[in-house]
Amino acid sequence: MAWFRxxxxxxxxxxxxxPTKPTHFFTPLSHFSSAAGPAEAAVRERWGLAPTGPDDxxxxxVLGSGWAGCRLMKGLDTKAYDVVCVSPRNHMVFTPLLAxxxxxxxxxxxxxxxxxxxQPAISSAPGSYFFLAKCTGVDPDNHMVHCETVTDGxxxxxxxxxxxxxxxxxxxxxxxxxxxxxxxxxDNAIFLREVxxxxxxxxxxxxxxxxxxxPGISEEEKRRLLHCVVxxxxxxxxxxxxxxxxxxxxxxxQRYAHVKDYIHVTLIEANEILSSFDDRLRQYxxxxxxxxxVRLVRGVVKDVKSHKIILSDGxxxxxxxxxxxxxxxxxxxxxxxxxxxxxxxxxxxxEWLRVPSVQDIFAIGDCSGFLESTGxxxxxxxxxxxxxxxxxxxxxxxxVAKAGGGQANSSKEIALGDPFVYRHLGSMATIGRFKxxxxxxxxxxxxxxxxxxxxxxxxxxxxxxxxxxxxxxxxYVAVNWFTTFVSGRDISRI
Amino acid sequence: MAWFRxxxxxxxxxxxxxPTKPTHFFTPLSHFSSAAGPAEAAVRERWGLAPTGPDDxxxxxVLGSGWAGCRLMKGLDTKAYDVVCVSPRNHMVFTPLLAxxxxxxxxxxxxxxxxxxxQPAISSAPGSYFFLAKCTGVDPDNHMVHCETVTDGxxxxxxxxxxxxxxxxxxxxxxxxxxxxxxxxxDNAIFLREVxxxxxxxxxxxxxxxxxxxPGISEEEKRRLLHCVVxxxxxxxxxxxxxxxxxxxxxxxQRYAHVKDYIHVTLIEANEILSSFDDRLRQYxxxxxxxxxVRLVRGVVKDVKSHKIILSDGxxxxxxxxxxxxxxxxxxxxxxxxxxxxxxxxxxxxEWLRVPSVQDIFAIGDCSGFLESTGxxxxxxxxxxxxxxxxxxxxxxxxVAKAGGGQANSSKEIALGDPFVYRHLGSMATIGRFKxxxxxxxxxxxxxxxxxxxxxxxxxxxxxxxxxxxxxxxxYVAVNWFTTFVSGRDISRI
Numbered sequence: 001m002a003w004f005r006x007x008x009x010x011x012x013x014x015x016x017x018x019p020t021k022p023t024h025f026f027t028p029l030s031h032f033s034s035a036a037g038p039a040e041a042a043v044r045e046r047w048g049l050a051p052t053g054p055d056d057x058x059x060x061x062v063l064g065s066g067w068a069g070c071r072l073m074k075g076l077d078t079k080a081y082d083v084v085c086v087s088p089r090n091h092m093v094f095t096p097l098l099a100x101x102x103x104x105x106x107x108x109x110x111x112x113x114x115x116x117x118x119q120p121a122i123s124s125a126p127g128s129y130f131f132l133a134k135c136t137g138v139d140p141d142n143h144m145v146h147c148e149t150v151t152d153g154x155x156x157x158x159x160x161x162x163x164x165x166x167x168x169x170x171x172x173x174x175x176x177x178x179x180x181x182x183x184x185x186x187d188n189a190i191f192l193r194e195v196x197x198x199x200x201x202x203x204x205x206x207x208x209x210x211x212x213x214x215p216g217i218s219e220e221e222k223r224r225l226l227h228c229v230v231x232x233x234x235x236x237x238x239x240x241x242x243x244x245x246x247x248x249x250x251x252x253x254q255r256y257a258h259v260k261d262y263i264h265v266t267l268i269e270a271n272e273i274l275s276s277f278d279d280r281l282r283q284y285x286x287x288x289x290x291x292x293x294v295r296l297v298r299g300v301v302k303d304v305k306s307h308k309i310i311l312s313d314g315x316x317x318x319x320x321x322x323x324x325x326x327x328x329x330x331x332x333x334x335x336x337x338x339x340x341x342x343x344x345x346x347x348x349x350x351e352w353l354r355v356p357s358v359q360d361i362f363a364i365g366d367c368s369g370f371l372e373s374t375g376x377x378x379x380x381x382x383x384x385x386x387x388x389x390x391x392x393x394x395x396x397x398x399x400v401a402k403a404g405g406g407q408a409n410s411s412k413e414i415a416l417g418d419p420f421v422y423r424h425l426g427s428m429a430t431i432g433r434f435k436x437x438x439x440x441x442x443x444x445x446x447x448x449x450x451x452x453x454x455x456x457x458x459x460x461x462x463x464x465x466x467x468x469x470x471x472x473x474x475x476y477v478a479v480n481w482f483t484t485f486v487s488g489r490d491i492s493r494i
Numbered sequence: 495m496a497w498f499r500x501x502x503x504x505x506x507x508x509x510x511x512x513p514t515k516p517t518h519f520f521t522p523l524s525h526f527s528s529a530a531g532p533a534e535a536a537v538r539e540r541w542g543l544a545p546t547g548p549d550d551x552x553x554x555x556v557l558g559s560g561w562a563g564c565r566l567m568k569g570l571d572t573k574a575y576d577v578v579c580v581s582p583r584n585h586m587v588f589t590p591l592l593a594x595x596x597x598x599x600x601x602x603x604x605x606x607x608x609x610x611x612x613q614p615a616i617s618s619a620p621g622s623y624f625f626l627a628k629c630t631g632v633d634p635d636n637h638m639v640h641c642e643t644v645t646d647g648x649x650x651x652x653x654x655x656x657x658x659x660x661x662x663x664x665x666x667x668x669x670x671x672x673x674x675x676x677x678x679x680x681d682n683a684i685f686l687r688e689v690x691x692x693x694x695x696x697x698x699x700x701x702x703x704x705x706x707x708x709p710g711i712s713e714e715e716k717r718r719l720l721h722c723v724v725x726x727x728x729x730x731x732x733x734x735x736x737x738x739x740x741x742x743x744x745x746x747x748q749r750y751a752h753v754k755d756y757i758h759v760t761l762i763e764a765n766e767i768l769s770s771f772d773d774r775l776r777q778y779x780x781x782x783x784x785x786x787x788v789r790l791v792r793g794v795v796k797d798v799k800s801h802k803i804i805l806s807d808g809x810x811x812x813x814x815x816x817x818x819x820x821x822x823x824x825x826x827x828x829x830x831x832x833x834x835x836x837x838x839x840x841x842x843x844x845e846w847l848r849v850p851s852v853q854d855i856f857a858i859g860d861c862s863g864f865l866e867s868t869g870x871x872x873x874x875x876x877x878x879x880x881x882x883x884x885x886x887x888x889x890x891x892x893x894v895a896k897a898g899g900g901q902a903n904s905s906k907e908i909a910l911g912d913p914f915v916y917r918h919l920g921s922m923a924t925i926g927r928f929k930x931x932x933x934x935x936x937x938x939x940x941x942x943x944x945x946x947x948x949x950x951x952x953x954x955x956x957x958x959x960x961x962x963x964x965x966x967x968x969x970y971v972a973v974n975w976f977t978t979f980v981s982g983r984d985i986s987r988i
Binding site: 048049089090091107108109112113114116123124129130131132133149151152154155156157160162164188195196199203204206207208210211213214215216217221225254255256257258306307320470471472475476479483487490491492493494 | 542543583584585601602603606607608610617618623624625626627643645646648649650651654656658682689690693697698700701702704705707708709710711715719748749750751752800801814964965966969970973977981984985986987988
C-alpha cells in the first residue's frame with residue numbers, strides 16, 4: 001500500500017516550502033539541485049488525488065470545459081463540494097460568436113472565458129483544481145478517472161499520467177465535428193469549434209489574400225486561392241458565410257483592392273440551409289446571402305483533395321480555404337466508454353441526467369442523450385441544451401449534498417426532485433449585412449414570434465451581448481463591434 | 495525575349511475578368527477549369543514586376559516592415575512613387591510594448607499595425623503592392639531583387655519565386671537576436687522580437703502554470719517549471735522581468751493560488767543591467783526589481799539544455815521558461831549580401847544612407863551602419879534610430895523625385911540636401927509596479943533630465959500611447975490597460 005500512502009500524502013501536501021526571498025543582489029544558485037531520480041519516475045503513474053474521507057468535502061470531477069461543464073461548475077456550491085475540472089483547454093468558448101472572430105469582427109479573447117473567472121474556487125480553494133489534461137479512462141467500480149497531461153508538443157514536461165478519485169463524476173466532453181468518413185476532410189478542411197480553428201481560418205484567409213497578389217500568378221490560381229468554400233448550411237456555416245461576405249464587401253474592397261474581384265464564397269449543402277428555421281426565414285436567408293455574393297450550391301461532397309473538392313456528381317470545386325461545419329457526433333473516446341448509450345452513440349442518461357447501471361456518474365451536453373427507455377428524444381447538440389443541463393445538474397448536486405449524499409455511493413436513497421425537461425427558447429442566426437433571423441417558437445409547428453431583418457440583428461446582438469459570461473468580455477465584445485464599425489476589421493496576420 | 499513580354503504583360507494586367515455575379519440559386523460550377531498546365535509552371539520563376547518605363551511612375555521597393563521600413567513608407571509621396579513592400583509579415587510591431595503582451599497586460603493585436611493602415615496606397619494604388627515574401631537576392635547591376643513567397647508551411651500555394659525591378663531600393667531588413675554561438679539557445683530559448691515570440695512565451699507560461707499544478711509532481715519539478723529565466727539585462731529583458739513580476743504579484747496570486755509560492759523570475763546578465771542608463775537609475779532599477787522578487791544574477795551562459803542552463807562557473811540553473819534578449823546582430827542574409835559593410839557586418843551607408851558603389855540602393859534601421867570612411871559611429875539598434883532614418887530617407891527620396899531623379903540611374907547629379915544626423919532623444923524603460931526610468935539626456939555624460947519612479951511611469955505610458963501609430967491601436971492600448979487594472983490579465987490559453 002505504499003502507493004496509497006503517496007496518494008494521501010499528495011492530496012494533503014501543504015505549502016511547506018518557504019518561498020526564497022531575495023536577500024542580496026546576486027542570489028547564489030545553490031538551492032537548485034538535480035532533477036528527480038529514477039525512483040520517483042517509477043511511481044509517476046500512481047500519484048493523483050486520493051478518495052476523500054468521510055469527513056472531507058466530497059469531490060465533483062468535471063470532464064470538459066464547454067457550455068455544459070462550465071455552467072455546472074458555475075452553479076456548484078463550493079461550500080458543499082470541491083470541484084476538479086479536467087480539460088485540454090483552460091477556458092470556455094462562447095461558440096455563437098466564434099464565426100465573427102474568423103474575419104476579425106471580434107477578437108479571439110473576447111469569446112474565450114477562463115474557467116477561473118467562471119468558478120473562482122477552481123483557482124484558489126484548497127481542494128479544487130483545474131488540470132490541463134485529457135481523460136483517458138473511467139473506472140466506475142473504483143470511482144476513479146485516469147488522466148494524462150496535454151502539452152501540445154511543448155517540452156515543458158513529459159506526458160504525466162495520474163488518477164483522480166471522484167465522489168460525483170460529470171462527463172461533459174462535448175462532441176466532435178463529423179466528417180461522415182469522407183476522405184481528406186481532416187487533412188484539408190478546417191472545422192469551426194475551437195478558438196484555434198478560428199485562428200487557423202483567419203491566418204489562412206489573410207495568407208491567401210496576400211498570396212493571390214503575388215506577381216505572375218495565373219488568373220485560375222488567383223481565383224482558386226480566393227475561393228472560400230463552406231460545407232454545411234447549418235447556423236455555423238451560414239453565420240460564417242455571412243461574416244465572410246461582410247468582410248469581403250467592407251474590408252477586402254478597401255484593403256485588398258488589387259484582388260477584390262477574385263474573392264468568392266460558396267456554401268455547399270446537401271439538403272436545405274438552416275433546416276431548423278421555418279420556410280419564410282429560410283427563403284429570406286437564401287435571398288440575403290445570394291445578394292451578398294454567397295453562392296449557394298446543393299451538392300454532396302465525395303472527396304476532398306488538397307486544392308479541390310469532388311462532388312458526388314463528379315464536378316470539381318477548386319478552393320483556397322475550406323471550412324467544414326456539417327454537424328457533430330460523439331468523439332471516439334466517448335464511443336469507447338463502457339457505459340450505456342443513447343441512440344446515435346452518445347452516453348445514455350435517464351431523466352435526472354444520471355448514467356444508469358453505474359453509481360455517481362452523470363453526463364450532460366453534446367456527449368449525452370436520453371436513453372431509449374426514457375421515451376424521450378435525444379436533444380439537439382445546442383449550447384442552450386448544454387447550458388440548461390449544466391444548470392439543472394448543479395442544482396441537483398447541490399440538493400444531494402444538502403441531503404447528505406455528497407460522498408460516493410451515498411445518494412441512493414435521496415430524492416432527486418423533478419426530472420430534467422428541455423424547453424426550446426428559440427433559435428437565432430446572423431446572415432451578414434446587419435441582418436439576422438430570430439425564431440422564438442418552440443418547434444417548427446408551434447406558434448410564436450419569428451422574424452428576419454435588421455430588428456432581428458439588433459435582437460441577435462443584444463441577446464448575445466447579455467449572454468457573454470463576464471463583464472470583461474461583454475465590454476470587449478462591445479468595443480470590438482464598435483471599432484469594427486468605425487475603422488474596419490484588423491488584418492494583421494499574427 | 496518571350497519572358498520579357500510576359501513581364502510587361504503582368505505588370506500591366508488589368509482587371510479584365512468580370513466578377514461572376516450569382517444570378518440564380520444554384521450556380522453551375524462549370525466556370526472552374528483545371529489548374530495551370532506544365533507550360534505555365536516552366537515560366538514561374540521569370541514573372542514579376544518589370545522595370546518601369548520612362549513615362550511610368552518610378553518604383554521604390556522596400557525590403558522589410560519594421561520601424562525603419564514602415565516610417566519610410568508612411569512618408570513617401572505616393573504621387574511621385576509606386577511603393578512595393580516585400581516582407582514576411584504584413585504588419586509592423588510596436589516593439590516597446592511587446593513585453594507587455596507576454597503576460598496579457600496588452601493584447602497582441604494592440605501592438606501590431608497592418609502596413610495598409612500605415613501606407614494605404616499599398617493596398618489600393620494600381621502600381622503599389624505588399625508581397626508576403628522574403629528577399630532571396632539583390633542584383634544591383636540589373637536593378638532587380640529576387641523574392642520567394644512565405645507560406646509558413648501552409649499548403650495554399652507552392653513556394654513562388656519572382657523578381658521585382660526597382661528604381662530605388664531600400665533595405666530595411668532589421669536584425670536578428672544574437673546567440674553568440676551558444677549551443678542550444680535557438681532550440682530552447684524564446685526570443686522577444688516578434689508577436690509570435692510573445693504568443694509563444696504567453697502560451698508556455700500559462701502551460702507551465704497549469705502543469706505545475708498536476709497532482710503528484712515533485713517539488714523540484716514544480717519549482718523548475720515555474721522558474722522563468724531571462725538572459726540579458728537590456729531594456730527588453732528588464733521590462734519583461736518587470737511585467738512578469740507584476741503578473742505574478744497580481745494575477746498568479748489570485749488565479750493560480752495553489753502554485754503561487756513556487757514561481758520565480760531570475761534575470762541573468764553578464765555585465766550590468768540597463769547599461770545605457772546612468773548609475774542612479776540603474777541602482778533604482780536594481781532595488782525595485784529585487785523588491786518585486788526578481789533575482790538578479792551575474793553570470794555568463796555557457797550552454798543551454800532543454801530544462802537547464804549551464805553557466806560558465808559550472809552552476810546549473812533549471813528553468814521552465816527561458817527568454818533570450820541579449821542583443822541583436824545582422825541576419826545571415828544581410829551578411830551574405832555583396833554590398834559594402836560597416837563595422838559589425840551591417841550594410842555600410844554614407845551620410846545620406848546610400849550604399850556606395852551601387853546605384854539607387856539605400857539601407858536604414860538595424861541592418862545598416864555608417865561606413866568607417868564616414869568617421870561616424872555605427873548607431874545603436876534602437877526603434878528611434880530606425881524611425882528617424884525612415885523619416886529622413888522618405889524626405890530625401892521625395893526631394894529626389896521632385897528634382898526629376900526618381901527613375902533608376904537618374905539621380906547622380908541631384909543634390910541630396912543635408913546628411914542624416916542622429917540626435918538621441920533619451921531612453922525609457924518600465925520596471926514593473928507602476929515604476930519606470932526616464933533618461934532624457936543625449937548621452938551618459940550630457941546634462942539633462944533623468945528620473946525614476948511613478949512619474950516616470952506616467953511619462954512612459956503617455957509617451958508610448960501617443961507614439962502608437964493608429965488611433966485604433968491607441969484606443970485598444972488604453973482599453974487593455976484599463977481592463978488589466980480593473981479585472982486583471984486574461985489567462986485563457988488560446
